Each structure stands twice: as structure tokens, then as C-alpha cells.
Amino acid sequence: MFDASKWHMKALLLLMMGLFMSVSVYAMDASDAPDSITIDAIAQYYEPVEFDHAMHTELAEDCSVCHHHSTGNGTSDIYCSRCHSDYKELDRVSCQDCHSVDSFSAEAINRQGQQDLFHADMLGLKGAYHQNCLGCHQEMDGPVGCEDCHAKTDAGEKLFDSGKYAPEPSEGGGSHH
Amino acid sequence: MSKVSRRKFLAGSLAGGAAVVAAPAKKALAAGNFSGFPDGMGVLVDLTRCVGCRSCEAACNKEQNLPKPAVPFDDTSVFDLTFHHGTQKRRPDENAYTVVNRYEPEGMDKPTYRKMQCMHCNEPSCLTSCFVKAYTKTDEGAVVYDEHVCVGCRTCMVACPHNIPAYAYSKVINPVVKKCIFCYDTRVSQGKPPACVDICPAQVMTFGKRKDLLKLAKARIKRNPEKYQTEIYGEETVGGSAWMYISGAPLDEVGCDTSLPKEPIISNVKGFLGVVPMVLSIWPALFTGFHLLATKNKDHHDSHHAEGEE
Numbered sequence: 250m251f252d253a254s255k256w257h258m259k260a261l262l263l264l265m266m267g268l269f270m271s272v273s274v275y276a277m278d279a280s281d282a283p284d285s286i287t288i289d290a291i292a293q294y295y296e297p298v299e300f301d302h303a304m305h306t307e308l309a310e311d312c313s314v315c316h317h318h319s320t321g322n323g324t325s326d327i328y329c330s331r332c333h334s335d336y337k338e339l340d341r342v343s344c345q346d347c348h349s350v351d352s353f354s355a356e357a358i359n360r361q362g363q364q365d366l367f368h369a370d371m372l373g374l375k376g377a378y379h380q381n382c383l384g385c386h387q388e389m390d391g392p393v394g395c396e397d398c399h400a401k402t403d404a405g406e407k408l409f410d411s412g413k414y415a416p417e418p419s420e421g422g423g424s425h426h
Numbered sequence: 427m428s429k430v431s432r433r434k435f436l437a438g439s440l441a442g443g444a445a446v447v448a449a450p451a452k453k454a455l456a457a458g459n460f461s462g463f464p465d466g467m468g469v470l471v472d473l474t475r476c477v478g479c480r481s482c483e484a485a486c487n488k489e490q491n492l493p494k495p496a497v498p499f500d501d502t503s504v505f506d507l508t509f510h511h512g513t514q515k516r517r518p519d520e521n522a523y524t525v526v527n528r529y530e531p532e533g534m535d536k537p538t539y540r541k542m543q544c545m546h547c548n549e550p551s552c553l554t555s556c557f558v559k560a561y562t563k564t565d566e567g568a569v570v571y572d573e574h575v576c577v578g579c580r581t582c583m584v585a586c587p588h589n590i591p592a593y594a595y596s597k598v599i600n601p602v603v604k605k606c607i608f609c610y611d612t613r614v615s616q617g618k619p620p621a622c623v624d625i626c627p628a629q630v631m632t633f634g635k636r637k638d639l640l641k642l643a644k645a646r647i648k649r650n651p652e653k654y655q656t657e658i659y660g661e662e663t664v665g666g667s668a669w670m671y672i673s674g675a676p677l678d679e680v681g682c683d684t685s686l687p688k689e690p691i692i693s694n695v696k697g698f699l700g701v702v703p704m705v706l707s708i709w710p711a712l713f714t715g716f717h718l719l720a721t722k723n724k725d726h727h728d729s730h731h732a733e734g735e736e
Contacts, residue, residue, distance in 0.1 A: 294625075328649075352619075352624075352629060353618070353619040353623070353624070353633045353634070355617060358617075358633070358634045358635070358638075361632075361634040361635065361638040361639070361641075361642060362634075362635060362637075362638040369638075369641075369642065369645075370632075370642045370645060370646065372629050373629060375626075375627055375629065376626075376627075376628060376629025377629075379627045379628045379629070380475065380628055380629070383477065383627075383628065393477075395479055395500065395627075408481075408484050408485065408488060408499070408625075409481075409484045409498055409499040409500045410484070410487075410494060410495055410498045410499055411498035411499065411500050411501075412498075414498075415498050416494050416495060416496060416497065416498070
């Protein structure tokens with residue numbers, strides 16, 4: 250079991266070693282990734298997510314379904330391959346290297362107006378995860394319920410007035426219309 | 427007590443900041459094509475991304491300190507509720523500034539969910555219709571109001587093309603207007619996204635400068651013409667708004683009023699503006715009238731509400 254942030258350090262180290270050993274770049278394969286990853290970068294209202302990377306690499310057609318072309322395996326998305334057809338491994342593979350934790354930071358908002366960027370419309374990390382994970386789960390009958398991947402924390406139950414914070418049948422001043 | 431506060435707010439609204447801020451909006455009204463302040467913020471809602479989890483409702487409730495809901499926010503049975511003999515779905519009200527509804531457009535294999543809240547119009551008819559200048563359109567694009575100025579006359583409620591302003595009756599004083607304020611005081615004034623945008627897991631909502639969001643919206647539609655309708659609801663609707671929607675389903679099938687004109691509501695009642703000087707000269711009398719009306723409504727409220735208005 251890996252912590253994504255710790256793994257990141259290792260990946261960097263590996264990458265540096267790789268660069269040291271040879272100038273040619275190889276595409277990553279499943280063995281370059283941990284079998285299981287605890288995704289916990291933004292956990293607050295929900296518990297961290299236990300992500301079975303090994304199972305998912307087998308399920309998915311190829312790495313680019315999740316990592317775009319960043320693992321150096323090209324991309325199976327014909328729209329993207331128009332401009333990203335090269336098989337070059339990027340130094341950023343982890344989702345949060347490009348999809349920022351703070352989806353609407355001043356920097357992220359500024360990006361939207363930048364004329365010189367092709368990808369001005371960038372998802373934050375939370376949006377990237379859910380669009381990617383939920384999107385495929387909807388298509389391939391994976392889990393889609395909000396608590397299938399992560400149970401609510403106490404803060405989450407408070408936010409939703411659910412669990413032990415659920416309104417009594419008679420309670421609840423708010424109308425629901 | 428009502429006399430004292432009335433005097434105060436009259437002085438306040440004439441000399442105070444609200445009148446100053448509202449001025450540019452008014453000037454531009456004459457031209458009828460005011461597209462918002464240049465750096466006004468907005469939210470682009472992409473209905474193709476929404477899965478109907480109601481997180482936005484929960485976050486709004488907490489951010490705005492609204493009453494505890496009747497059922498938990500993760501209870502999706504509320505999507506089955508209808509009102510007025512099944513003709514109407516849930517609407518935002520004084521206890522919930524935003525609500526999500528489920529629609530089943532014909533020929534689509536998945537339902538479409540749509541969150542509704544104040545659109546924060548570029549030329550808000552609530553603002554222009556308000557006799558006491560309780561409303562302000564801020565530089566950031568939010569349409570906010572001053573509870574202490576509001577006399578509860580309900581004019582804005584009638585003027586709003588999106589049916590948004592609601593009234594709270596529980597207060598000891600006058601009924602006052604209640605609606606989404608774009609989380610202005612706690613978030614948007616500090617450059618932070620509103621609570622509903624922040625919590626959304628699927629980034630259904632994109633927060634940014636309105637002019638940039640329009641570009642992003644057009645790019646998304648252009649890149650995926652078979653996925654999206656070509657129209658952007660709120661781009662031009664009643665003069666445009668800070669909040670805009672793009673959708674896979676036809677907009678009129680997901681609760682958007684596509685019969686609304688492009689022009690802001692005010693220009694349709696221009697003739698009515700001639701009445702204003704007269705209104706000004708008789709306003710003390712009018713206020714007394716409004717106040718009476720308002721307090722009268724309050725007395726009737728309890729029985730009225732129990733019937734299940736809406």
C-alpha cells in the first residue's frame with residue numbers, strides 16, 4: 250500500500266536514476282506503478298480512496314485512459330493524438346502534478362484567460378478524479394455511489410445532515426422545495 | 427420603531443454606497459447592451475457533468491447558515507417531489523438558495539440534473555424594480571441586497587424573470603428578501619469560488635471571469651458538437667447573467683425558460699419609467715402602504731404556508 254505523496258518521491262528518484270543511466274526514454278509499464286495506492290490528497294468530507302492500480306491497469310485499454318500520454322505509451326484518444334502522438338514519458342505522471350488541488354486558485358482562474366494556452370480549460374484535481382473515475386464506472390458498471398469509493402467522515406455527515414446528524418422525522422425547519 | 431428605521435434607511439440609500447455602485451449599471455441600461463462589469467466573475471454550469479449528488483445544496487445550507495433540512499442532503503427522493511399538481515419541480519426559497527432538480531428529456535438515456543439559484547443578471551430587474559435601492563450589482567458580478575433597507579414589498583419577486591427572490595417571514599421585523607448572493611461576503615469578494623462550486627465533485631461548475639467562461643463554453647461546444655446544444659443559457663438571456671448553463675439536452679426540457687427575451691426585463695417596461703418621478707414624490711405614502719401590506723402578509727403567512735404553497 251502506498252501513499253501517493255510518498256510514492257511521488259520514489260518516482261522522482263527512479264526518474265532521476267533513469268536519466269542518469271541513459272538518455273533514451275522508455276515508456277512506463279504497469280510495474281512502474283504500485284499495485285495499490287491510497288489516494289488522500291484532498292480527503293476531508295470523505296475518507297481516502299483505496300485504489301487498486303493493478304486491477305485497473307488490467308481493466309483499462311491502456312495507461313492513457315487515465316494518464317493521457319504522460320506515461321509515454323502514446324494516447325488512444327484520437328482527438329488528443331492529433332497533437333500528442335509522440336511516445337515520450339513526461340516528468341509529471343501523478344494527476345495532481347497538473348490538476349491542481351485548489352481548483353479555482355487565482356492562478357487557475359488566470360489560466361482560463363490566457364490566450365497563448367491551448368488547454369485553458371483545466372480541471373482541478375477533484376474534478377479530474379471524478380470525471381475520470383465516475384465516467385468510466387458509469388460506462389463499465391463500476392461503483393458509482395458516493396460512498397462506494399469513500400465513506401463519509403464525521404465532517405461529511407455534518408455537511409449532509411446525514412448519519413448521526415440526520416434530522417428527526419419531526420425536525421427540519423427547512424422546507425424541501 | 428418602524429418610523430425610526432425607515433428614516434435611517436432612506437438617508438442611507440440616497441447617500442450611501444449602494445446608490446454609487448448601482449450608478450454604472452443604470453447608465454448602461456440606456457444602451458440596453460450592458461454585458462456586465464469587465465472583470466465580473468461568473469459560473470459556467472455544464473449540465474452534462476452533473477450526477478445529481480446534491481452536494482451543492484448541502485454546502486450552500488452550511489455556508490449561508492440556513493435551517494436544517496427536512497431530509498438529509500444525500501437523500502435523492504426529493505427529486506420525485508412536485509408541486510402545483512405536478513406542474514412544478516422544487517424551487518429555491520428562503521430556506522434553500524439553491525436546489526437541484528432531475529429531468530428526463532426525451533431520447534436521452536440518462537437523466538439530466540440541473541441546479542438552480544440566482545443567475546446574477548448583468549442588468550438585474552430586481553435591482554431596477556426596487557423602490558428603495560436595496561439591491562446592488564457588485565463589481566464582481568454578484569447581485570446582493572441590504573436586508574435593513576428592504577421593506578418587503580415583493581416587487582423584485584414579481585420582476586425577476588427567473589422567479590428567484592423569496593421572503594422570510596420568521597423575522598420579528600418586516601419580511602425581507604432572501605436569495606443566493608453568490609457567497610459574496612464570505613467568498614466571492616475575496617476571489618474565492620462560492621461554496622456550491624467549491625464542493626462539487628465533478629466540477630460541474632467552473633468559476634472564473636464571465637468573459638473567459640464564455641470562451642470556455644464555446645470551445646467545449648465546438649469541440650463536442652454532438653454532445654452539446656449550441657445555445658448558452660444566460661449568455662444573452664434577459665441581458666445576460668453571471669451564471670450560465672450549457673447542456674446536452676434541449677434547454678427547455680431541463681427547466682430553462684427559453685421563451686425569455688434577449689433584452690433585459692427593464693427595457694420592456696420603459697414606458698413605465700415615466701412613472702418614476704411620481705413615485706418618488708409620493709414614496710413616503712407608498713412605504714407606509716408597503717409596510718402595511720408586508721405586515722399583513724406576515725399575519726397570514728402561517729396558514730398560507732401550511733397549505734403547501736409551491
